[in-house]
Amino acid sequence: MSLRFLSLAGDGIGPEIVAATEEVAVAACAAHGVTLALDRHEIGFAALARHGTTIPEAVMAAARAAQGIILGPVSHNAYPPVAEGGLNPSGVLRKSLQLYANIRPARSRPGVPTPTGHAVDMVVVRENLEGFYADRNMHMGPGEVMPTPDLAIAMRKITRENSTAIAQSAFALAERRPRKRVAVIHKANVLRLSDGLFLEAVRAVAADHPGVAVEEILVDSAAALLVRDPTRFDVIVATNMYGDILSDLAAELAGGLGLAASLNHGATHAVAQAQHGSAPDIAGQDRANPGSLIGSVAMLLAHLGHPGPADTIMAALDAALANPHTRTPDLGGTAGTRAMTRTILDHIAQADR
Incomplete structure (x- = not known):
């Protein structure tokens, strides 16, 4: 082989x-x-x-x-x-x-201290192709514009197709884990259309997985809850930017970004990529x-x-x-x-x- x-x-x-x-x-x-x-x-x-x-x-x-x-x-x-x-x-x-899924586990290791003293074992499932990321949310042209030197505008793209795909990845993963829990991270109380569409798509997928417990959490509350008690989380599913930020937080709570593994995958390709940067220093x-x-x-x-x-x-x-x-x-x-x-x-x- x-x-x-x-x-x-x-x-x-x-x-x-x-x-x-x-x-x-x-x-x-x-x-x-x-x-x-x-x-x-x-x-x-x-x-x-x-x-x-x-x-x-x-x-x-x-x-x-x-x-x-x-x-x-x-x-x-x-x-x-x-x-x-x-x-x-x-x-x-x-x-x-078309690597739509970014899978980022955060698991504490024997002998490696964690900031809060908790044993951490969670996975952040992050949508990978949309959101506020200007280099990948447009067919042509950037996702940011500056009409004047003193005004910058960023466009956020959320689609039902990719929201459904990342939700399916999250729930399939949760079904293979002992606790079978998914936390859906959003800010639909403010971003009613874009996060509202994401939530709608995730809820539709959740209905097909009755054996998985689902909790919807505002992104700011999720950050606070991660610090207070990271053990409450199992699988987290989020749009691109929320998932990027929360996965770094989860990695630090598990022992540090130096251990933060990450897999980008789509239907036909997969990329192993460390979660951290290039550390030129x-x-x-x-x-x-x-x-x-x-x-x-x-x-x-x-x-x-x-x-x-x-x-x-x-x-x-x-x-x-x-x-x-x-x-x-x-x-x-x-x-x-x-x-x-x-x-x-x-x-x-x-x-x-």
Whole structure:
């Protein structure tokens, strides 16, 4: 059995954590009799310097052909304007491949302290193609305009189609989890039309899942409740921006963004992508935590029907995180990126014996 992934290193700490993730994914797949081949392409500043764009068409062709994609973090805020080649590779992939769902689990790990002391286990299911995100909510042109130098207007797009699709993803996930609960996040008391449409679509899907408990929560209340008691949440479904913000909060409550795995998927493609950014201030220093992207590739493998390698990766990651000497400084540890990766690889090798 074989798989072929496209690997995109990105910017900042991207090359370091992508290299670590590649090693772990190849080893875990081999332990289960799966051969993982990797096609590597440049994106971000490296591609801009060589090709005049941060995501060349050759990359998109490879992405469309790949069975899965490993996407390193990118420094898109530092890119030149789009007219000068400064596209956001993440946004381009999500829009071009129709990756409508962004699945972001937040689970605390043994030995890793959490800010509130709670054991956290939730998943944020975030709509990925609409909302206030200007780079992906229009067919042509941006979603933001400035009629005058002192006036900026952002347009928010919500469709019944994508609201229904993300709700179906959330309820299907909830049915596989022990607690079978979905919290629907909205602000329909103010955004009556757009969030009202989202709520209407989610309620229609909920009616087809009577075994799942449903709670509707205003987004500001949800933020407060997450801090007060994150254990009350199981699956959270939200529009794009709400899901983006709340998933970062949930990740910190579970131990930190360095562990925040993330999977972007649509009907035919899936991308493993760390939830955090490119952290250029620590790039090349062997300090970056590879855990988020490693957890993301485990999600990708499970999504593609390979639970064996996925479970092996997560067990090895948990074992490395349990010891402060084998986890990175952001988690109160003393290990560098390479040392933490070697420990994960050692656990995979031991599990294979």
